[in-house]
Amino acid sequence: MSRTLMKGNEALARAAIRGGCTHFFGYPITPQNEIPEYFARELPKAGGLFLQAESEIAAVNMLYGSAAAGAQAMTSSSSPGLALMQEGISMLAATEIPCVIVNVMRGGPGLGTIQPAQSDYFQMTRGGGNGDYRILSLAPATVQESAEMMEESFALAQKYRTPVFLVSDGLLGQMMEPVQFDRHTKKKRAGNKRWILTGHHHRRPPRTIKSLRLDPAKLESHNLELQDKYGRISRRETRFELYRMNDAELVFCAFGSTARIVKNSIDDLRQKGCRAGLIRPQTLWPFPVQPFKTLPESGKAVICVEMNCGQMVDDVRLAVEGRMPVHFYGRCGGVIPEPAELSEYALELLTGGAA
Amino acid sequence: MSVIFKKTTGLTEAATHYCPGCTHGIAHRLVGEALEELGLLGDTIGCASVGCSIFSYNYFNVDMIECSHGRAPAVATGIKRTVPDKTVFTYQGDGDLAAIGTAEIVHAAHRGENITVIFINNAIYGMTGGQMAPTTLPGQKATTAPAGRIAEFSGRPLKMSEMLAEVPGAAYVERVSLHHPKYIRKAKKAILKGFTCQLAKGGFAMVELLSTCPTGWGLDPVEAMEWLEANMIPYYPLGVLKTPEEV
Amino acid sequence: MDGRRAIPHIAADSCKGCGLCLSVCPENVLAIEAAQVNLKGYFPVSVKAEENCIGCLSCALICPDVVFTIERIDDHLEGRDE
The missing domain is CATH 3.40.50.970 (Thiamin diphosphate (ThDP)-binding fold, Pyr/PP domains)
Known part of the structure; x- marks a missing residue:
């Protein structure tokens, strides 16, 4: 090969x-x-x-x-x-x-x-x-x-x-x-x-x-x-990938290149004791609703990360149907989010710091 | 006894939706006859454009595709580049070809696309109810030019055939008229030449047919033909604007 | 034998009564009479003076609705028969 x-x-x-x-x-x-x-x-x-x-x-x-x-x-x-x-x-x-x-x-x-x-x-x-x-x-x-x-x-x-x-x-x-x-x-x-x-x-x-x-x-x-x-x-x-979702308390949702950055952040968060996981839609339409209907019991919040001002988060909220809070973190204009800033945002969220 | 004129097999049995006296019917017949006479009906793909002639796919006895407003030359390009052995034509009005589709027609000519364009110029938007077109004559009334076209405000009418004849890729451009049987015979010859140019791989061919819109012009069909002759032909002179030597 | 050279046949139900054929017929062969309405609701053209038709095809060429079929009377043949 x-x-x-x-x-x-x-x-x-x-x-x-x-x-x-x-x-x-x-x-x-x-x-x-x-x-x-x-x-x-x-x-x-x-x-x-x-x-x-x-x-x-x-x-x-x-x-x-x-x-x-x-x-x-x-x-x-x-x-x-x-x-x-x-x-x-x-x-x-x-x-x-x-x-x-x-x-x-x-x-x-x-x-x-x-x-x-x-x-x-x-x-x-x-x-x-x-x-x-x-x-x-x-x-x-x-x-x-x-x-x-x-x-x-x-x-x-x-x-x-x-x-x-x-x-x-x-x-x-x-x-x-x-x-x-x-x-x-x-x-x-x-x-x-x-x-x-x-x-x-x-x-x-x-x-x-x-x-x-x-x-x-x-x-x-x-x-x-x-x-x-x-x-x-x-x-x-409908297609999606799950990454470290089994016991996740923090559920990230991201697609495309952003999802790769989020994976780095998830590995980092896990090392810091925060159990994070990712739902990565591989089809944007049809949007994968099913993994949001079967979120793990351990789940506390969803964070949707996008390189825009919040678009897919609408579909995430529709899929979560209010079962847990859905937060959005985005960078736009050509700015690419760093894994560290995602980890920081996630940790603040868990300790009640972030909005 | 011998039949010296009958309906071409290039047209379907469907009755057209056109208003009484509308020259679209004449143009359709000429295109159908030309395709029949050249033996092309089974191998032709036509592109219908937005305007009254959108439904031309119900009338031509050939495979057809409906195109968004002005885009027929691009669609025809895609077809011809995929199946170069098929005969491909567009049938477009002046709102479609001379306004919203100006870029597409110019660049189809520019690339020398080996297609035939049937351009119906009736100096008005027919289907939408008689609005001013780029081809509306100075002083001619339209629903969006209630006092008549004011050249100083809206510009002077576009002469698409003259313009396209200047494009290096255009092989054959001729303007004809449908106002009288004598001219209709000439129009038929031009349409035949438009298709034989394509068969000879001559490049972009366009036949502009001066046409009437009795309803949009507010004239009866006979008056409309007279108006065309008296007003359109002086502004849009008839004749061959470009021709390949071999056709 | 009369002077007619051809016979126009009209598909009356396809006619929209626009009158273009009348305006170009050099021999006044055709007429539109307000007495009769076709299936479409128009007053269709009809042949009023068949004997005048010279088979010039003007009506057929200008008709937007292709209502005409024209037959030519081959006069040297018919003349011989008579």
């Missing part, structure tokens, strides 16, 4: 090609540029196509056309670019087009910063585009996990005929770590292909991919079908 030292963004791109990506459309934005640059170099060699669009709006619409014509297509961007894509993402969800969209998050709002942040939790879980839709959002915490989730994302997109988000951040995208690619085999495409636009060849009626339904009953029924699908995804694809 060979391990390669790779930047998170490049590992994502390489894993995407292994996962079956055939077409990439994108627009430059920091801190995700290594992804399109990798595709520009490597995708043609693999028989695929890389095309630079004139904007994120055009990129997501190229993705729509390409996937509608049967490609395993993807795009990647960073926070403000994702905001521009939301119109197209709503359309992809409505028309049930399988594709993958990577967000290497940076700080906001507005142009914010190019430094790492998790300020798009809302954007990745609450839409941003119009209408009732949900997007399966995978949230890796290491370069290895980035590669594995990226590789799998195309099969998930095909399985549920849905767009899939891969939620990375500037820290995860820019760091170098050893990554191993031979662990997983390439996923095969599955499912019904009878929706793809191929031209009717005079053998079947013309096919239309569309979202507009002016008859209220038809649109309602389409929405209910989508909700059924989201229910299936929730039941089957």
Whole structure:
């Protein structure tokens, strides 16, 4: 098993090609540029196509056309670019087009910063585009996990005929770590292909991919079908990792690169006699509610740590349902929390010092 | 006895939702006939855009995809780059192509995308109820220009064909009109050329069809055709603006 | 034999009564009469002077609803038969 030292963004791109990506459309934005640059170099060699669009709006619409014509297509961007894509993402969800969209998050709002942040939790879980839709959002915490989730994302997109988000951040995208690619085999495409636009060849009626339904009953029924699908995804694809949770009195919740910092803090706290543990959502939507319903008897409080001003904490509070206090600790604007400050906050909390 | 004119198989049996006298129906027929005559119906993917023609997917006898407002050239790009052997066209109005989709159309031309664009210019937003478009003529009334377009305030109308003909990647650009049978015959030839340009891998082709919106203009269908001839053609001169030598 | 060269057939229920065909017919073959309403609720065009049709196709070319089918009377053949 060979391990390669790779930047998170490049590992994502390489894993995407292994996962079956055939077409990439994108627009430059920091801190995700290594992804399109990798595709520009490597995708043609693999028989695929890389095309630079004139904007994120055009990129997501190229993705729509390409996937509608049967490609395993993807795009990647960073926070403000994702905001521009939301119109197209709503359309992809409505028309049930399988594709993958990577967000290497940076700080906001507005142009914010190019430094790492998790300020798009809302954007990745609450839409941003119009209408009732949900997007399966995978949230890796290491370069290895980035590669594995990226590789799998195309099969998930095909399985549920849905767009899939891969939620990375500037820290995860820019760091170098050893990554191993031979662990997983390439996923095969599955499912019904009878929706793809191929031209009717005079053998079947013309096919239309569309979202507009002016008859209220038809649109309602389409929405209910989508909700059924989201229910299936929730039941089957909700993922999380538990770390040192068995006897935890302090329950941290964090995702992505922040979760790694929290793990360091948990080890530190345990050495200091404080029994801390972590629930790490690996899917942001569907959010893992179950581990919060079965918190250990020993649990005293939950601390949600994010690189933003408090977004996932809303879902944590909904999941905890008032069974214990939920606190929030966040850094934002590109500031990365240190394990020591998390430990300090946690200890103060236990001794009644912190709010 | 021989049939010298009948409905093309390029159109479905569905009756259109267009207002009486709307030239969308003529444009649809010409596109359907062109695709039928070139033997392309089974291998074509069309891109419907926002506006009255959003429902064109109910009328064209080809596979189609609905596109958000202005984005059809980007969607067509994605399709054509994925299945280059298929014939891909967009059917866009002037609100769609000349306002909200300006970036997408310019850059599809800029990349020399090998697609055919059918551009319906009726100088107004039809579906939303007659608002001013970038193509609305000076003095022409619209619901958002109740006193008529004031060029000093809203600018002079955009001439998309002239503009796109200047883009190096554009291969074929022609403006035709649908106001009279003689001109409709010429429009048909232009649409055929728009598709043969794509078949020859010539690059970006656009045919602009001067059209009417009797409802939005507040004229009866015959008056609307007269208004088009008297007012639109002088501002939007007909003819080939760019042509590849081999087509 | 009369002067007619072609026969226009009209799918009356597809007609929206816009009148464009009337405006371009050089021989006054067509008419819209307010007496009759089609399935859509429009007054459809009808053929009032079939014998005048020269088969120029103007009506068919301008019709937005593709209601016309035109048949040509092949006059040298028909003439020979008579």
